[in-house]
Amino acid sequence: MITGIGTDIVEVARIAKAIEKWGDHFLQHVFSQEEIAYCSGHKFPHEHYAGRFAAKEAVIKALPDIKQLQWKNIQITNDDTGKPRCVVVGKNLKHPIHISISHTRHHAIAFAVIAT
Numbered sequence: 001m002i003t004g005i006g007t008d009i010v011e012v013a014r015i016a017k018a019i020e021k022w023g024d025h026f027l028q029h030v031f032s033q034e035e036i037a038y039c040s041g042h043k044f045p046h047e048h049y050a051g052r053f054a055a056k057e058a059v060i061k062a063l064p065d066i067k068q069l070q071w072k073n074i075q076i077t078n079d080d081t082g083k084p085r086c087v088v089v090g091k092n093l094k095h096p097i098h099i100s101i102s103h104t105r106h107h108a109i110a111f112a113v114i115a116t
């Protein structure tokens with residue numbers, strides 16, 4: 001049974017501007033070390049950061065009952081095939097979160113589904 005759904009779209013340029021303006025402070029506030037290592041290891045890091053940002057927003061929409069969910073409570077990794085996985089740390093979440101991410105040079109989009 002699906003118990004929650006969320007989506008978000010992000011302009012890659014907006015994330016690039018935030019990184020340009022706030023630098024490491026922004027990255028450390030929003031992303032885990034693992035996420036930063038993953039994104040910065042790619043040819044177009046801003047696309048991957050934007051994808052993760054969209055995914056975190058999507059998860060927040062899918063979990064309206066989880067109070068005070070911070071960016072870094074939501075952590076996204078990729079398995080060996082590249083498929084994204086999401087865990088919420090520091091909160092008592094009963095059900096798994098499924099996410100899907102896509103990005104172009106300009107936009108990133110993500111969906112999150114909470115399913116029993």
Ligand SMILES: CC(C)(COP(=O)(O)OP(=O)(O)OC[C@H]1O[C@@H](n2cnc3c(N)ncnc32)[C@H](O)[C@@H]1OP(=O)(O)O)[C@@H](O)C(=O)NCCC(=O)NCCS
Nearest residue numbers: 047048049051052077078081082083084100101102103104
């Ligand atoms: C998954 C795949 C189709 C993505 O295609 P794309 O159009 O180049 O990229 P998109 O921008 O739409 O999506 C990128 C995101 O897809 C997700 N993704 C990557 N591999 C994935 C997979 N195996 N399953 C689900 N999602 C995947 C990731 O979240 C990635 O973003 P991230 O690296 O920032 O986390 C491509 O990476 C691929 O073909 N991977 C190999 C899978 C495979 O076996 N293909 C051959 C059979 S057709």
